[in-house]
Amino acid sequence: MAFLYIYGFLFTFVSCALAVKDTCVKTSSCVCLFPNGTGIDLSPAVSTSFYSAQIYDVKMNGSQYEMITYYYHPCYDVKINVTDQQAQSTCTDPLSICRHVDTMKLANATAKTFVMDNGTYDFMGKTNNSKFSDEGDSIIYSNGPSDTIVLLQCAQTENQLQVYSIMEPNKIVLAFYSRDACLKLLEEGGRSFGSTLLIIFFSFLIFYLVLGICTKKFLMGATGIEVIPNLGFWSELPNLVKDGWLFMSNGFKLPPRASGQTVSPDPNSYDSI
Known part of the structure; x- marks a missing residue:
């Protein structure tokens, strides 16, 4: 029996x-490839400058405001230009993702005046610590216990970066809109x-x-x-x-x-x- x-x-x-599922295998920091020859290639989206996206966050019942700017450079790491030399920064080495936070705190509630600090620059990820998702629709940048995820959004528009989600502090999600994020035939695929x-x-x-x-x-x-x-x-x-x-x-x-x-x-x- x-x-x-x-x-x-x-x-x-x-x-x-x-029923084994095909995955998009990373062949370089810019490219991932499926077995049938289709894949994602972000090489044409490389720019001499960082792509950026801004959001505003209100904290402490309106007594504190944060202006947060995310900078993203696909494919390879470059050094970001820190404009305020007084700002605290962990973005001193070449990188792919950096976050700049300017904080305004309420100084006088009666006069409703605020003071702005020198800001901080936070390291968020490097190319050599990145990987494509199995579906090829995102790139995950590892940063210690945290991850920064860049969603690759196929769009027939100018390349642009947007903030998708900051709900999980240890898993910030950005969205990169580009025609180069579209799935296309990269080479003649094998079986x-x-x-x-x-x-x-x-x-x-x-x-x-x-x-x-x-x-x-x-x-x-x-x-x-x-x-x-x-x-x-x-x-x-x-x-x-x-x-x-x-x-x-x-x-x-x-x-x-x-x-x-x-x-x-x-x-x-x-x-x-």
């Missing part, structure tokens, strides 16, 4: 393997891994059926539906798949038997197998 469970499990495993598995699987299946039918028909004299090799197995295949899935879900153990009088041998024992 156990070998039937194993047959069903193997068939389920092969079915899952055939995907899933396609290769399918070809191998169906080639073996056809060979097995042809050889089995010829053997049963000409050597064993079978006729009609009986020429199908291992007919009993194929008739039971749906149940085998079900049993294989249950066998795997149960931690590769036989399902528990109902309580009652024990028969000889025990159905759960090795002898029953």
Whole structure:
């Protein structure tokens, strides 16, 4: 009985393997490529300056305002020009993403006057610590425990950067709109891994059926539906798949038997197998 469970499990495993999803593999800091030759190439979007996007954030019931500017340079790292030499900065080395925060604090509630600090420049990511998502629709820049995500938005407009979400402080999300963020054919693609598995699987299946039918028909004299090799197995295949899935879900153990009088041998024992 156990070998039937194993047959069903193997068939389920092969079915899952055939559904392998193609991923966009990073080939350079600008390019990721799918097995079929399509992919994303941001090289044409490279500029001599940073792309920027600004948002305003109100804090402490209106007694503090922050003007936040994100700077983004795709493909390779460059050094950002810090205009205020008094500002605190961790963006001193070449990088891809930097955040500049200017803070205005309420100085006099009656006169409603504010004072602005010197601002801060915060490092947000470098190219050599980046990776494309499996779908190729974003680039993730690692920064210690934090990540900065740049969504690649296909748009037939001038290249522009926008702030998508700052709800999670450890996962800032920006959106880069560009025609270079569109999926396009980059090179003649080879056969995907899933396609290769399918070809191998169906080639073996056809060979097995042809050889089995010829053997049963000409050597064993079978006729009609009986020429199908291992007919009993194929008739039971749906149940085998079900049993294989249950066998795997149960931690590769036989399902528990109902309580009652024990028969000889025990159905759960090795002898029953």
